[in-house]
Amino acid sequence: MDFNFSKEQEQLGETIQRFVAREYSTERRKAILKSREGFSREVWAQLAELGLLALLIPEEHGGMGASALEVLLTMNAIGKALLLEPYLPSAILGTSLVRDLGSGEQKKAMLPALAAGELIVVPAHGEAGARYELERVATRATATADGFVLEGKKAVVLHATAANMLLVSARTAGAVNDRAGISLFVVPRDAAGLSLQEYPTLDSQRAADVTLHEVRVPRQNLLGPEGGAFEALSAAFDLGIAALCAEAVGALSASLDATVEYTRTRKQFGQPIGKFQVLQHRMADMLMHVEQARSMSYLAAMRCTDGDAAVRGRAVSAAKALVGQACRFVGQQSIQLHGGMGMTDELLISHHFRRLAAIELSLGDTEHHLEKFARGAQ
Amino acid sequence: MDLNFTDEEQAFRSEVRAFVRGHLPGGIRDKVLNGRHLTRDETMDWHRILAEHGWGAPTWPKEHGGTGWxxxxxxxxxxxxxxYGAPRLxxxxxxxxxxxxxxxGSAAQQQRFLPRIAAAQDFWCQGYSEPGSGSDLASLKTSAVRSGNHYLVNGQKTWITLAQYADWIFCLVRTDPAARAQAGISFLLIDMKSPGITVRPIITMDGGHEVNExxxxxxKVPVENRVGEENKGWTYAKFLLGHERTNIxxxxxxxxxxxxxxxxxxxESKNGRPLLEDRAFAARIAQVEIELLALEITQLRVLSAEAARKAPGPEASLLKIKGTEIQQALSELMMQARGPSGLSFEGISAxxxxxxxxxxxxxxxxIQKNIISQWLLKL
Incomplete structure (x- = not known):
């Protein structure tokens, strides 16, 4: 057992922290928020240059072949600086699905382009009414002579508009909640019959509901075995949960730091409000949430790539349930302790609050994972 | 980073497991598993069994007779x-x-006291709290007045755990009444057989006799039984509290x-099904289990950091708070799990x-939150 990062990992962590501190000031972020796409292609290219889009890509395809710990360090920094770029949907979820399911040819075509930041690929999996159940897929894919026809609707597809390709899950067999029978398809965003309804998310990122009506894809766009995508989806989402937990820890500790600093400088009744014990104890509670969340982000990172799906699932569910509660407590108390200033759009703390709330609702909320963990723990 | 135990650590675990299973007396184990209090002999017996195996001081360095783990x-x-149900040392x-x-301590004190602690020969208790000095420990009034080669100690300590069994008590006493609260305190080692010491039991609400006045x-306490310098006892006291919190x-x-x-x-059953499968109750158990899982990692993180800098830090306060919250939550859930049977005043409800x-x-x-605010958040 060892709690230290390697020298190389420490250096990577420092590089990313320096990068976001330099390139992602609150002012710059505000400008990016107002831009057409809601994220910066320039920053995306810089992330590619730093090798951060290639963390999960094997070396033979021009990537870093890194572990979940490098992802954790990257996500810590992303959470701290509140990056708006589609890192989680494309560099983590989309990339790992292509890596795990793609044929030799698909990988050759997509992975180097993903690493270079030339390609954005996001999963289009969730559906209205499925909540967080991974196997509940109603979208259908019907085989034709040379390919498939997709019919259905996908909900809250992150950064769908920015993506070049969507990885659409659709049922080629089975009932609506069967694990077997789910297939994944690479669908160009501009495919005929595919339409997007875009909207901003709670945390000012972009998402879309996707309608697929008679969308025709050739057979070579099938990603992975026909009807056999569930295991890879589950593995990719577990990795995504670990990444979200790490991002949360970055955002949580930034929120705590900002709150402590604010209560040191804000004066009322002739003294800094941080001198009041009722607020000190609240911040001590926040610190305990942050440190427990940090511990669980380590556990999730170390187990999310475990070959045993039960071990993996148990760890990420425990982590997400605990981190979700930390997100809620620390987020809410950060606003409370900032008083009226916490309510303003101007201060970064309200943006942290919204991101923390969004993380809690993403890839399974606290209740979902608590119940999942409880079922597995009996 | 690696959250898995190494092969050597796994082998060590097997070794400890085999030893505990082979050597823990059944009577002691029964009492621990049922939440009953141990006698002095039972407590010392287990420690002695470990000491004879060379494990009498599992947290000490080798040069002081510890295991050096x-x-x-x-x-x-x-x-x-x-x-397995061994009592906590x-x-x-x-x-x-x-x-x-x-x-x-001096070299003489180290030679005199440490081997007897590691060998389970002396039973110690802690003389910190007083009736008027609980959380505000530095306000303590028990006085020690120098008289030749002795101090004359007068006063009252309270909440002294297992003083009824103790051979020795370590005490915080006031040696300079004129100094500011923290500045006039010294750290004395006092033989419980000394004339003038009276132990009076305090019965707690569970019916048990753990604590005493x-x-x-x-x-009369020989000056050679003072640890460190006169009036510097507060420094030693704080050092000690850090060690205590990590363990808690x-x-x-x-x-x-x-x-x-x-x-x-x-x-137990609810609506004809095992209570463990009840969604609401299972979620409450899961909540505590997850907190405990996180605390295990947090504790190992804190201990590793402490080992690197060789002293406990204020992070220990976090372990104390979380650890005790979990202990209390588990006992509460156990009592609730029993349903109306929880009303009987026995092991679980006690x-x-x-x-x-x-x-x-x-x-x-x-107080731990005050420490976190002051030392970690620097408020």
Missing amino acids: DPVREFIFEEECAA LPFGLRMVGPVIMTF VWFEEV AGVGASKRELDRLKQIAAG TYCNLRKTSIYGGSNE
Whole structure:
């Protein structure tokens, strides 16, 4: 057992922290928020240059072949600086699905382009009414002579508009909640019959509901075995949960730091409000949430790539349930302790609050994972 | 980073497990698993069995007769002992006065006291709190007045755990009444057989006799029994409290109690199904289990960092708060799991009452939050 990062990992962590501190000031972020796409292609290219889009890509395809710990360090920094770029949907979820399911040819075509930041690929999996159940897929894919026809609707597809390709899950067999029978398809965003309804998310990122009506894809766009995508989806989402937990820890500790600093400088009744014990104890509670969340982000990172799906699932569910509660407590108390200033759009703390709330609702909320963990723990 | 135990650590775990299973007396184990109090002999017997195997001081360095284990081995040892139902080694000698003597005591004190602690020959207790000095420990009034080669000690200590069994008590006493609160305190080692010492039991709400009042009336204590410098006792006291807090987390014992909770919940029924399968109750158990899982990692993180800098830090307060919250939550759930049977005043309901102490002792959890605010958040 060892709690230290390697020298190389420490250096990577420092590089990313320096990068976001330099390139992602609150002012710059505000400008990016107002831009057409809601994220910066320039920053995306810089992330590619730093090798951060290639963390999960094997070396033979021009990537870093890194572990979940490098992802954790990257996500810590992303959470701290509140990056708006589609890192989680494309560099983590989309990339790992292509890596795990793609044929030799698909990988050759997509992975180097993903690493270079030339390609954005996001999963289009969730559906209205499925909540967080991974196997509940109603979208259908019907085989034709040379390919498939997709019919259905996908909900809250992150950064769908920015993506070049969507990885659409659709049922080629089975009932609506069967694990077997789910297939994944690479669908160009501009495919005929595919339409997007875009909207901003709670945390000012972009998402879309996707309608697929008679969308025709050739057979070579099938990603992975026909009807056999569930295991890879589950593995990719577990990795995504670990990444979200790490991002949360970055955002949580930034929120705590900002709150402590604010209560040191804000004066009322002739003294800094941080001198009041009722607020000190609240911040001590926040610190305990942050440190427990940090511990669980380590556990999730170390187990999310475990070959045993039960071990993996148990760890990420425990982590997400605990981190979700930390997100809620620390987020809410950060606003409370900032008083009226916490309510303003101007201060970064309200943006942290919204991101923390969004993380809690993403890839399974606290209740979902608590119940999942409880079922597995009996 | 690697959260897996190494092969050597796994082998060590097997070794500890085999030893505990082979050597823990059945009577002691029964009492621990059912939350009953141990006698002095039972407590000392287990410690002696470990000492004879060379494990009498699992948290001490080798040069003082300890095992020299790293924090991970200490953790494994504690976990394996707790899992099978071994009593927790009492912290007063091993975790409290021992490290103080090692760090601040004279060579003569080290030779005199440390081997007897490690060998389970002396039973120690802690004389910190007074009736008027609980959380505000530095306001303590028990006085020690120098008279030749002795101090004359007068005053009253309270909440002294297991003083009724103790051979020695380490005390914070006031040696300079004129100085500012923290500045006039010294750290004395006092033989419990000294004339003038009276021990009076305090019966707690669970019906148990764990704590006592200890009265000092003109008690003669040789000056050579003072640890470190006169009037510097507060420094040693704070050092000791840091060690105490790290130990209080009790992750190993809480894991055992979690298993016990699940067993109880599996045996009770609700709506004709095992209570363990009730969604609401299962979610409450899962909540505590997840907190405990996180605390285990947090504890190992804190202990590894402490080992690297060789001193406990304010992070120990976090372990104390979380650890005691979990202990209390588990005992509460166990009592609730029993349903109306929980009304009978026996092991589980008595333990529920008894464990309310955990968020009060060792510096109340509110005091721990003051420490976190001051030292970690720097407010």
